[in-house]
Amino acid sequence: MGRLIVIEGLDGSGKNTLAARLQHQVTADGGRMHRIDFPRYQASIYAELVRDMLYGRLGDVSESVYGGALLFALDRRDAADDIRKALRDNDIVLLDRYVSSNAAYGAARLGGPAESGEAIDFPAWIQRLEIDRFGLPVPDRQVLLGTPVELAQQRARSRADADAQRQLDRFESDQQLQRRTAAMYAELAAQQYLSPWVVLDGSTDRAPAADAADSRSAADADAAGSDSAAGSDSAAVADTAAQLRRLLS
Ligand SMILES: Nc1ncnc2c1ncn2[C@@H]1O[C@H](COP(=O)(O)OP(=O)(O)OP(=O)(O)O)[C@@H](O)[C@H]1O
Numbered sequence: 001m002g003r004l005i006v007i008e009g010l011d012g013s014g015k016n017t018l019a020a021r022l023q024h025q026v027t028a029d030g031g032r033m034h035r036i037d038f039p040r041y042q043a044s045i046y047a048e049l050v051r052d053m054l055y056g057r058l059g060d061v062s063e064s065v066y067g068g069a070l071l072f073a074l075d076r077r078d079a080a081d082d083i084r085k086a087l088r089d090n091d092i093v094l095l096d097r098y099v100s101s102n103a104a105y106g107a108a109r110l111g112g113p114a115e116s117g118e119a120i121d122f123p124a125w126i127q128r129l130e131i132d133r134f135g136l137p138v139p140d141r142q143v144l145l146g147t148p149v150e151l152a153q154q155r156a157r158s159r160a161d162a163d164a165q166r167q168l169d170r171f172e173s174d175q176q177l178q179r180r181t182a183a184m185y186a187e188l189a190a191q192q193y194l195s196p197w198v199v200l201d202g203s204t205d206r207a208p209a210a211d212a213a214d215s216r217s218a219a220d221a222d223a224a225g226s227d228s229a230a231g232s233d234s235a236a237v238a239d240t241a242a243q244l245r246r247l248l249s
């Protein structure tokens with residue numbers, strides 16, 4: 001039975017890039033890894049609706065914290081059997097975002113950890129909905145990519161400038177929401193919400209050449225050791241992969 005590993009973090013923090021590099025590293029070492037990114041925009045009607053919600057095209061659902069969270073959760077419920085099958089067939093199933101994204105962003109939308117009441121109770125509501133009621137598998141480890149808010153925002157903005165398909169959505173363009181979400185993630189990691197967490201430094205910069213490439217070719221460039229800055233980042237990825245293997249052994 002494989003282990004379920006989740007990467008969490010802010011928009012633009014580098015989760016997709018890290019996931020691609022870890023997958024490259026683990027498979028190069030002979031491990032079997034399957035990866036799923038949430039929301040599954042290409043595979044699920046719920047995720048399609050999530051996109052509409054994020055770009056303000058879903059009426060008052062776009063304003064609704066609970067309505068939005070339900071769409072994200074239903075996308076995962078639809079994927080539960082695929083996750084269980086992938087766990088049977090692989091050593092590691094790596095998820096780019098999972099239940100804790102819903103807990104962190106939803107609570108942040110309700111005011112974040114500085115607020116009492118609803119915001120603080122929101123992660124427990126998500127756990128009851130997604131884990132207890134929908135029966136989603138509990139992660140073995142959650143990795144928080146702790147990229148500083150300003151740096152993550154800068155990366156998200158550069159990505160939007162370079163790619164017309166990746167314009168900033170409502171969550172990404174709300175800097176205060178990103179700040180509260182960072183605080184919520186720190187809180188969830190400290191509480192070990194759902195399962196054990198590790199926090200990684202997400203601020204190591206890659207070379208601009210690698211930055212312009214998509215994550216798959218960046219991983220290939222790293223593997224080929226194509227330049228020194230990418231090489232040093234590659235060492236950090238190898239470290240993370242080794243750390244994950246240690247955690248899982
Ligand atoms: N270590 C890094 N150094 C420099 N640029 C990076 C680094 N990691 C990622 N980037 C760049 O930052 C942008 C965002 O990275 P990525 O798509 O991996 O983030 P993400 O956390 O998956 O974002 P989102 O949650 O918004 O989809 C991309 O353009 C990527 O190439």
Ligand SMILES: Cc1cn([C@H]2C[C@H](O)[C@@H](COP(=O)(O)O)O2)c(=O)[nH]c1=O
Nearest residue numbers: 011038039072097098101102105106171
């Ligand atoms: C899975 C999930 C995501 N979110 C938030 C996080 C992001 O701001 C967007 C979409 O994610 P992407 O990685 O930028 O495509 O939605 C959330 O609030 N709840 C979730 O379960």
